[in-house]
Amino acid sequence: MSAVSKLDVGRPVRTGANLTPMIDMTFLLVVFFVLVSRITAVEQVPMELPVPRDPAAGAADDAPRIVVNLVHDDRPDRRRATLEQRDFDLDVTGIAALETEVRRRLLESPELQVNLRADRRLPYATVSPVLDALGRSGRGTDRTDGVRVNLVVIDESLATREEDA
Amino acid sequence: MSHRRCPSSMTGRPEKAQVELNLTPMIDVVFQLLIYFLLGTSFAVGEQTFRLDVPDRGASVEIDPFELDVTPVVVQVAGAGRIRVDGPWDGPVHVDALTAFLEARRLDRGGLLPLDTPIHVDPLPDVDWGEAVEAFNAAVRAGFESVGFIDASSGTGP
Numbered sequence: 630m631s632a633v634s635k636l637d638v639g640r641p642v643r644t645g646a647n648l649t650p651m652i653d654m655t656f657l658l659v660v661f662f663v664l665v666s667r668i669t670a671v672e673q674v675p676m677e678l679p680v681p682r683d684p685a686a687g688a689a690d691d692a693p694r695i696v697v698n699l700v701h702d703d704r705p706d707r708r709r710a711t712l713e714q715r716d717f718d719l720d721v722t723g724i725a726a727l728e729t730e731v732r733r734r735l736l737e738s739p740e741l742q743v744n745l746r747a748d749r750r751l752p753y754a755t756v757s758p759v760l761d762a763l764g765r766s767g768r769g770t771d772r773t774d775g776v777r778v779n780l781v782v783i784d785e786s787l788a789t790r791e792e793d794a
Numbered sequence: 795m796s797h798r799r800c801p802s803s804m805t806g807r808p809e810k811a812q813v814e815l816n817l818t819p820m821i822d823v824v825f826q827l828l829i830y831f832l833l834g835t836s837f838a839v840g841e842q843t844f845r846l847d848v849p850d851r852g853a854s855v856e857i858d859p860f861e862l863d864v865t866p867v868v869v870q871v872a873g874a875g876r877i878r879v880d881g882p883w884d885g886p887v888h889v890d891a892l893t894a895f896l897e898a899r900r901l902d903r904g905g906l907l908p909l910d911t912p913i914h915v916d917p918l919p920d921v922d923w924g925e926a927v928e929a930f931n932a933a934v935r936a937g938f939e940s941v942g943f944i945d946a947s948s949g950t951g952p
Binding site for chain 2: 648651652655656658659662663677678679680681682683684685686687688689699744747748749750751752753754755756757760761763764765767768774775776777778779780781782783784785786
């Protein structure tokens with residue numbers, strides 16, 4: 630692109646868009662999405678969530694939340710709970726530590742909810758103590774109705790529709 | 795990269811070559827990557843949630859002496875789809891029939907159970923979590939507002 634300079638008549642002036650800021654921004658966006666997709670992969674532990682028929686569950690709202698994963702393993706002693714990349718054994722000590730950690734977070738954020746993603750192959754005897762501990766974690770946090778726990782399930786019809794899209 | 799010659803033949807000075815990077819293909823590729831990640835990033839495919847207020851079962855609760863004692867409906871989950879609903883009725887034996895059974899007993903559908911009747915899902919300890927959630931879902935789908943799980947160790951309701 631060129632134009633004629635008004636200051637120095639006759640001398641061609643080269644004009645052009647400065648693309649550097651745009652490239653900077655684009656690279657920042659690329660780096661952001663690469664990192665976010667990796668973080669999501671780490672936080673979303675592979676597991677088989679319950680798939681109830683014709684679920685009456687709803688979409689998650691925008692309230693702040695933490696995610697507790699209960700991961701299945703064929704060996705019962707290797708089953709564990711995870712909360713933001715921290716592992717908790719599913720014995721008495723581990724569940725007490727999980728309760729303390731969740732309580733600390735509930736105290737920090739009054740609106741905080743807990744998403745419980747439990748593998749559908751786990752026996753109820755494994756899930757129930759964790760559910761109980763989540764209820765106890767609300768002790769001293771002024772939650773008169775209890776701790777809001779969202780049981781995460783898969784709506785198969787939605788999942789199939791999104792995969793097809 | 796492209797080389798350009800300056801129009802310097804009039805000045806008599808030696809010509810200088812200008813070196814420039816052609817950024818257009820790189821920007822094209824970067825935008826393609828950006829669109830790929832925008833479309834390809836999906837966080838939770840098909841995930842839905844049941845909202846549950848889990849109380850502290852060990853906490854002391856003030857009992858209102860004037861409040862009527864509401865008897866909960868206990869749905870026992872035995873595994874492989876088998877359930878039992880104790881009460882003055884011929885209850886369903888399979889989880890598939892649970893929603894229709896509970897719907898028929900709703901007060902607004904000619905039954906005797908108000909919508910706030912507590913429904914306690916009581917899975918056996920070795921029943922899979924998936925089956926427990928299936929029974930829970932059936933009770934929620936029937937329209938009852940207070941559905942919860944019974945504690946496996948103490949047998950107390952939510």
